[in-house]
Amino acid sequence: xxxxxxxxxxxxxxxxxxxxxxxxxxxxxxxxxxxxxxxxxxxxxxxxxxxxxxxxxxxxxxxxxxxxxxxxxxxxxxxxxxxxxxxxxxxxxxxxxxxxxxxxxxxxxxxxxxxxxxxxxxxxxxxxxxxxxxxxxxxxxxxxxxxxxxxxxxxxxxxxxxxxxxxxxxxxxxxxxxxxxxxxxxxxxxxxxxxxxxxxxxxxxxxxxxxxxxxxxxxxxxxxxxxxxxxxxxxxxxxxxxxxxxxxxxxxxxxxxxxxxxxxxxxxxxxxxxxxxxxxxxxxxxxxxxxxxxxxxxxxxxxxxxxxxxxxxxxxxxxxxxxxxxxxxxxxxxxxxxxxxxxxxxxxxxxxxxxxxx
Amino acid sequence: xxxxxxxxxxxxxxxxxxxxxxxxxxxxxxxxxxxxxxxxxxxxxxxxxxxxxxxxxxxxxxxxxxxxxxxxxxxxxxxxxxxxxxxxxxxxxxx
Numbered sequence: 001x002x003x004x005x006x007x008x009x010x011x012x013x014x015x016x017x018x019x020x021x022x023x024x025x026x027x028x029x030x031x032x033x034x035x036x037x038x039x040x041x042x043x044x045x046x047x048x049x050x051x052x053x054x055x056x057x058x059x060x061x062x063x064x065x066x067x068x069x070x071x072x073x074x075x076x077x078x079x080x081x082x083x084x085x086x087x088x089x090x091x092x093x094x095x096x097x098x099x100x101x102x103x104x105x106x107x108x109x110x111x112x113x114x115x116x117x118x119x120x121x122x123x124x125x126x127x128x129x130x131x132x133x134x135x136x137x138x139x140x141x142x143x144x145x146x147x148x149x150x151x152x153x154x155x156x157x158x159x160x161x162x163x164x165x166x167x168x169x170x171x172x173x174x175x176x177x178x179x180x181x182x183x184x185x186x187x188x189x190x191x192x193x194x195x196x197x198x199x200x201x202x203x204x205x206x207x208x209x210x211x212x213x214x215x216x217x218x219x220x221x222x223x224x225x226x227x228x229x230x231x232x233x234x235x236x237x238x239x240x241x242x243x244x245x246x247x248x249x250x251x252x253x254x255x256x257x258x259x260x261x262x263x264x265x266x267x268x269x270x271x272x273x274x275x276x277x278x279x280x281x282x283x284x285x286x287x288x289x290x291x292x293x294x295x296x297x298x299x300x301x302x303x304x305x306x307x308x309x310x311x312x313x314x315x316x317x318x319x320x321x322x323x324x325x326x327x328x329x330x331x332x333x334x335x336x337x338x339x340x341x342x343x344x345x346x347x348x349x350x351x352x353x354x355x356x357x358x
Numbered sequence: 359x360x361x362x363x364x365x366x367x368x369x370x371x372x373x374x375x376x377x378x379x380x381x382x383x384x385x386x387x388x389x390x391x392x393x394x395x396x397x398x399x400x401x402x403x404x405x406x407x408x409x410x411x412x413x414x415x416x417x418x419x420x421x422x423x424x425x426x427x428x429x430x431x432x433x434x435x436x437x438x439x440x441x442x443x444x445x446x447x448x449x450x451x452x453x
Binding site: 044047048059062063066067070071073074075077078081109110111197198199 | 378
């Protein structure tokens with residue numbers, strides 16, 4: 001109950017009624033879950049607004065969690081400012097993604113949204129250049145190389161670069177697997193919303209794409225769904241002044257109706273009818289059969305492998321399909337070494353996971 | 359520079375400085391700082407007021423009115439905070 005109130009705080013029209021306070025055991029569990037689910041900021045917001053009265057020791061504990069999270073957020077924003085300058089100089093078109101963008105766009109104060117890394121979307125043809133700048137200019141490293149040379153630029157979801165203590169996720173698309181591969185990526189750069197961080201103006205996705213990305217995160221991100229992602233979606237719906245008809249039209253073109261339907265359904269489950277009001281339209285969408293098949297690949301126990309297999313169904317052309325399959329079956333030695341695998345153990349593990357797939 | 363401020367000195371936030379609210383004030387991270395500094399309530403009000411350039415004398419007067427204190431009572435604390443923020447590069451002298 002306490003967490004549902006936190007997720008819906010500032011979303012529902014009815015004023016939040018102050019709770020009577022939480023016993024220590026309950027509060028400790030709430031904080032633990034909030035930290036895992038990126039809701040520490042929302043917890044702090046609820047307390048500051050008077051919706052969540054706390055005992056002094058509880059407040060102190062929350063204060064420490066929130067201050068640590070905000071210090072990390074500042075370090076990440078500093079990293080974003082530095083890398084954004086380099087990308088602008090190199091004429092790399094980019095969009096700030098996820099928590100860093102949403103904190104400044106749909107949250108009443110950026111301090112009420114915590115995040116763990118820097119997420120940036122770059123065009124596919126500029127991904128290698130973006131990675132090179134992050135590694136060569138900023139001393140970044142790639143703990144996990146791409147599956148095979150060229151895979152990230154053609155099929156990948158993202159390339160991760162670690163710069164000191166910060167993680168920079170350079171995204172090519174919203175999600176791995178077939179639903180990420182079927183997004184016409186050029187569309188994501190046709191529109192933008194401006195945000196300001198550290199005195200610099202930067203671009204985030206356009207409002208309808210922001211909402212869609214929030215849906216993709218809820219539907220296909222963490223499994224089970226992260227409550228913080230649901231809160232993002234609720235606030236996007238409330239604050240972005242988009243219209244669901246346009247969002248649904250875009251999703252139809254992307255082959256992503258199943259994604260919207262699942263996002264709406266999960267939002268209702270987590271936030272309830274009151275919190276997710278308006279999103280029942282998405283939950284009621286009729287999902288085409290082939291999209292339902294693709295969606296199952298994301299939900300199966302061996303989903304990291306089943307969605308790779310399902311990706312073959314959406315990749316156009318024999319050449320790209322062969323390249324994709326080859327990368328899956330025969331990753332590079334550098335990739336295998338980073339995972340502590342051999343080709344044989346890599347294939348064996350995949351077969352075991354697929355065999356246990358429902 | 360930090361020794362030369364007076365009531366007529368106009369200061370404002372450094373636009374490249376990042377900051378966020380925390381439960382008991384603010385965290386501020388200026389470009390040359392390694393780690394953020396925390397400005398506790400009610401010092402965070404100074405930060406809010408310096409969103410636009412403001413003469414130090416006007417700043418002290420506004421704070422005195424807001425908190426119902428004499429300007430002479432709060433001036434030393436405000437000066438200390440401003441010196442610290444100037445040294446950190448989080449605020450700068452406009453003129």
